[in-house]
Amino acid sequence: MTTWHIILLASAATLALKLGGYFVPAGFLERERPARIADLLTVALLAALIAVQTLGAGQAVVVDARVPAVVVAAALFALRVPFIVVVAVAALVAAGIRAFT
Amino acid sequence: MENQATHPAPERTADASRVAVRDSLAVGIATAAYGISFGALSVAAGLDIWQTCFLSLVMFTGGSQFALVGVLAGGGTAAGGSAIATAGMLGIRNVVYGMRMKPVVDRGGLLRRVAAAWVTIDESTAVALAQPEERSARVGFWVTGVVIFAGWNLTTLAGALIGDALGDTRAWGLDAAAAAAFVGLLWPRLRRFQAGAVAVAAAVVATITIPLLMPGLPVLVAAAVAVVVGWFNVFSRRSDA
Numbered sequence: 001m002t003t004w005h006i007i008l009l010a011s012a013a014t015l016a017l018k019l020g021g022y023f024v025p026a027g028f029l030e031r032e033r034p035a036r037i038a039d040l041l042t043v044a045l046l047a048a049l050i051a052v053q054t055l056g057a058g059q060a061v062v063v064d065a066r067v068p069a070v071v072v073a074a075a076l077f078a079l080r081v082p083f084i085v086v087v088a089v090a091a092l093v094a095a096g097i098r099a100f101t
Numbered sequence: 102m103e104n105q106a107t108h109p110a111p112e113r114t115a116d117a118s119r120v121a122v123r124d125s126l127a128v129g130i131a132t133a134a135y136g137i138s139f140g141a142l143s144v145a146a147g148l149d150i151w152q153t154c155f156l157s158l159v160m161f162t163g164g165s166q167f168a169l170v171g172v173l174a175g176g177g178t179a180a181g182g183s184a185i186a187t188a189g190m191l192g193i194r195n196v197v198y199g200m201r202m203k204p205v206v207d208r209g210g211l212l213r214r215v216a217a218a219w220v221t222i223d224e225s226t227a228v229a230l231a232q233p234e235e236r237s238a239r240v241g242f243w244v245t246g247v248v249i250f251a252g253w254n255l256t257t258l259a260g261a262l263i264g265d266a267l268g269d270t271r272a273w274g275l276d277a278a279a280a281a282a283f284v285g286l287l288w289p290r291l292r293r294f295q296a297g298a299v300a301v302a303a304a305v306v307a308t309i310t311i312p313l314l315m316p317g318l319p320v321l322v323a324a325a326v327a328v329v330v331g332w333f334n335v336f337s338r339r340s341d342a
Contacts, residue, residue, distance in 0.1 A: 003173070006181040007152050010169050011159040013185060014192035018162070018218040021199015022207060030200060037331030038193050039290075040299045041324055045191050046164065046287040047300035048307035048323035049171055053280035056175055056311045056319075069277035070284060077288045082131060087138045090281030094274030 065097035117237035124228050125244035132163075132224050133252020135282075139166055140260020142279050145270035146174035150261045157257035161250065162222050164191040164286050168320075171279055176316025183317025190324060198226040205229060205238050220246025298336040302326045 054070045055061050073090040081089075136157065143153040148170060156166050165188035172184035199221050206217045206229070220243075229242035267273050291297050303323040310319040330336060 001178055001181040003148060003152060003178055006169070006173070006178060006184055007148075007155060010165070010185040010188040011156065013189040014160045014162055014165050014195070015219070017189070017192040018195045018199060018221050019215065021196040021221060022203050022214050022218045024196075030197075033332065033334075035197060036334065037328055038197050040296065040327035040331045041190055042164065042194050042327075043287065043290050043296045043299050044303035044324050044327035045168065045187060045320060046283050046290070047303040048320040049168055049187075050280055050283045050287065051304040051307040051323075052175060052311060052319055053171055053276070053283060055308055056316070058175070058316060059312050059314075061308060061311050065274070066277040066280055069274060070280045073277075073281035073284050074288075077285055082134075083282075083285045084135045084138060086285060087135065087278045087281050091274035091278035094277030095272060096274075098272060098274070 065094040065101075068097065069094040114234065114236050117232065117234055118240045121228070121232050121237035121241035122244050124231065125241050125248060128224050128228050129245050129248030129252060132249050133256055135163075135285075136253040136256030137260035137263070138278060138282055139163065139170075139253075140257040140262075141264035141267070141270075142167070142174075142260075142275060142282065143170040143257075144261045144264030145267075145275045145279075146170040147177070148173070150258070150265060153261040154254065154258055157254045160188070161219065161253070162192055162195060163253075164223075165189070167279070167282055167286065171283070172317045172320065174276075174279065180315065180317030183315070183321055187317070187320050190321075194223075195221055198222070202226055202229060202242060205235055206242050208239075217242075217246075220250055222246070222249065224249055294338050295330065295334075295336040299327055299330050302330075 050070065054066045055063065069090040072093050073086050076086040076089060139157065140153055143156065144150065156169065160166055168191050169184050169188040172180050172187055176183065199218055202217065202221055207214055225242050225246035228245040229238040232238040232241050264270065264275070267275070270276070287300060291300060303326045306326055307319040307323040310322050314322065
């Protein structure tokens with residue numbers, strides 16, 4: 001698969017899901033259990049992406065400048081600092097640590 | 102215009118709609134701003150500027166976009182299947198949003214319905230659901246959706262151009278910025294204990310499986326935590342209330 005194939009397939013899938021909410025009769029996903037799983041699925045995927053993005057390096061687990069950057073980011077989000085500022089500060093923390101070590 | 106003295110109800114409606122517009126602009130502009138980080142991270146992950154802009158135009162759902170480029174950054178096109186699956190699964194919540202929004206916003210032809218689906222995202226749904234009445238909910242949905250769509254695509258392009266100019270993205274800490282972006286997307290979803298428990302368990306499962314599985318797959322395996330916890334409804338404290 002080329003990058004374009006991946007982008008087209010993934011975009012088709014997410015757009016189809018959006019349209020599905022309007023064209024498929026409501027029912028299944030309004031029941032309690034499927035709605036709860038859909039909710040938690042988002043949480044699990046984002047948490048797993050944080051772990052992989054913070055600790056993964058190919059198939060190795062590496063602790064480096066990303067870890068303190070993510071800890072700082074979490075603290076700033078807890079203080080309700082805006083998204084774009086937190087992301088920029090996280091990059092600065094990691095870049096700073098790498099520049100001086 | 103309505104006669105305010107003799108028609109208090111329409112006046113209230115107009116007020117609510119004004120509030121909805123104000124809410125929409127605040128949420129819309131703040132959200133659109135972080136399209137810059139998406140654009141920069143996408144280019145850092147190896148996508149070109151066209152591919153990056155295509156994602157913001159057509160996929161147009163932040164979580165899935167960040168996930169797709171995040172998985173590709175870690176595993177390259179070999180992880181394409183995992184990247185598509187992760188982006189797709191993160192898009193499932195938009196089905197739920199669409200079902201909730203349809204009775205409120207679906208009042209026109211096919212084109213309007215497709216447009217509504219296109220801009221059905223976390224923010225447009227949240228602003229609409231926060232409104233006190235149906236008319237202002239409709240206003241909130243459309244203004245938020247359209248402001249973010251326009252802003253998000255412009256800032257994506259700006260971010261992609263910046264990312265393209267940066268060169269060595271690791272030295273600039275963009276890999277840490279990607280992790281921080283996921284923290285920001287997750288944060289507002291952690292209000293309930295069950296969600297927090299799922300987040301911790303999923304992160305642990307993903308970390309343990311990093312050395313064992315192809316890049317991209319640990320995230321999918323961790324998704325199973327949500328299915329198990331959601332199916333049996335464990336860690337739920339709402340039943341106590």
